[in-house]
Amino acid sequence: MQKRNKVNKPKLYIVGHGAIGLLFAQLLHTAFDIKLIVRSKTKNLAHITVAALDQSVETFSLETVTIDEIDSIDNLFIPTKSYQVANVLAQLQNKIRSDAIVILSHNGMPNLTAINQALATQNLFFLTTSMAALKHADFAIAHTGFGASFIGALNANTEKTPTIEHLLTAIPNITIEQNINALLWQKLIINIAINPLTAVHQVKNGALIAPQYASEIIGLINEAVFIANKEGVEISLSSALDSAYRVMRATSQNYSSMNRDVFKQQQSEIDSICGYIHKKGVEYCYSTPFNSRFLALIQDGTP
Ligand SMILES: NC(=O)C1=CN([C@@H]2O[C@H](COP(=O)(O)OP(=O)(O)OC[C@H]3O[C@@H](n4cnc5c(N)ncnc54)[C@H](OP(=O)(O)O)[C@@H]3O)[C@@H](O)[C@H]2O)C=CC1
Ligand SMILES: CC(C)(CO)C(=O)C(=O)O
Structure with a gap:
């Protein structure tokens, strides 16, 4: 060439x-x-x-x-x-x-x-x-x-x-x-499912496929889907879960970026991930206990 x-x-x-x-x-x-x-x-x-x-x-x-x-x-x-x-x-x-x-x-x-x-x-x-x-x-x-x-x-x-x-x-x-909004929300939801849990538990992305993490993954994603729908972005809980588990499998051997940030004790992107859902939840008077808890845990620096 x-x-x-x-x-x-x-x-x-x-x-x-x-x-x-x-x-x-x-x-x-x-x-x-x-x-x-x-x-x-x-x-x-x-x-x-x-x-x-x-x-x-x-x-x-x-x-x-x-x-x-x-x-x-x-x-x-x-x-x-x-x-x-x-x-x-x-x-x-x-x-x-x-x-x-x-x-x-x-x-x-x-x-x-x-x-x-x-x-x-x-x-x-x-x-x-x-x-x-x-x-x-x-x-x-x-x-x-x-x-x-x-x-x-x-x-x-x-x-x-x-x-x-x-x-x-x-x-x-x-x-x-x-559809830029759909694009941004799809990626946000994947990061909401994977990043905080891999950071708090210091595990690779693939470890999250284990059933012990399922209820927290569903909780985190469910809150994000609720806010996405409020913002006019049509995403269903089942399609969001499918995408998150697909990326966990595709990147199973990786440590997520937030996992590495927490490991190295450096600033993470939690404010624009779980923090975004927490902030939107406050705006919509909708409680987001899963995202708010992971935001606090990781902001605190001692998950
Ligand atoms: N790495 C990965 O595999 C993936 C990363 N992402 C996302 O992509 C984004 C980038 O990630 P990643 O490449 O890993 O991050 P890095 O921290 O490795 O890269 C960011 C770079 O930008 C530089 N930078 C920031 N501000 C300035 C500035 N004002 N002037 C000059 N240089 C600047 C940083 O310099 P300095 O170090 O001096 O601050 C650093 O070199 C993040 O949002 C991450 O979550 C998404 C998918 C996968
Ligand atoms: C897709 C994923 C979860 C890959 O690790 C990522 O974007 C990250 O680590 O921040």
């Missing part, structure tokens, strides 16, 4: 060099001229190592830039933790062109009001993925799980541009989803 010249490739900025950012950099670096936005740097080029699922290892180099070095951004991918998004947007807001393509990707419900306020004219997308990656060193990851990805438009002015066409070609098992 003919290699495309760097000058002909569209530029894509990726925030950070986290596990998902580097995984997507590997998938996209032949289609895009990728620049990694780093907090600080000593070198202009990062040498990246990705251990694939089949144990083969790929190495490639990408340019790194600090925010101060950026003039303007046409295409931006933000694969950070949910609690880091507001800060990223505040730092980059003046650099992002008014017609730029911005793709957010994180677990937990995004703060759509804040995102739409910060980026009122840009083409906003959200990408969810069930692929998994683990970071071993600053620029080294292992691809640890294969799963489907979905991308959907977050605002009405969003168009399917060549950037999105390139993404759809380069990322395996990705589908464009027209």
Whole structure:
């Protein structure tokens, strides 16, 4: 296959060099001229190592830039933790062109009001993925799980541009989803079922298939389905349970991201996962004992 010249490739900025950012950099670096936005740097080029699922290892180099070095951004991918998004947007807001393509990707419900306020004219997308990656060193990851990805438009002015066409070609098992709310809720419900329990009990995703966890899984998902339905998103308890158990089986050997956060005693995304259901429950005067309890347990840091 003919290699495309760097000058002909569209530029894509990726925030950070986290596990998902580097995984997507590997998938996209032949289609895009990728620049990694780093907090600080000593070198202009990062040498990246990705251990694939089949144990083969790929190495490639990408340019790194600090925010101060950026003039303007046409295409931006933000694969950070949910609690880091507001800060990223505040730092980059003046650099992002008014017609730029911005793709957010994180677990937990995004703060759509804040995102739409910060980026009122840009083409906003959200990408969810069930692929998994683990970071071993600053620029080294292992691809640890294969799963489907979905991308959907977050605002009405969003168009399917060549950037999105390139993404759809380069990322395996990705589908464009027209109903963004359904997409966000489906992923939220999977994380509600898996993340807090694997974090509190310090078990792999597959362990949750055991009957001893069933009543808590049903309790957590039932509350989320109630809120989703109140918000106009049609999801049934049985289809939500099916999806959650499917992902537990597909990622059975993985430790969830929240499991690792709790293990390493670092900040987790519980506020935008169980915390989102707790907050919505308060708004609807609907009690959410399961989500509220896991929110408190994990926020407390001593599950
Ligand atoms: N890893 C996985 O397998 C999966 C992860 N996800 C979700 O994807 C999202 C990303 O996960 P993951 O890649 O594991 O997380 P990481 O913490 O590995 O990656 C986030 C990266 O963004 C960087 N970053 C954040 N803010 C800034 C900033 N202002 N300037 C520069 N860099 C910044 C972080 O830097 P620093 O470390 O310095 O803060 C870090 O390098 C999360 O929501 C996660 O739950 C979803 C499916 C699977
Ligand atoms: C899909 C799942 C549960 C995979 O582990 C995930 O998104 C996570 O760990 O945060």
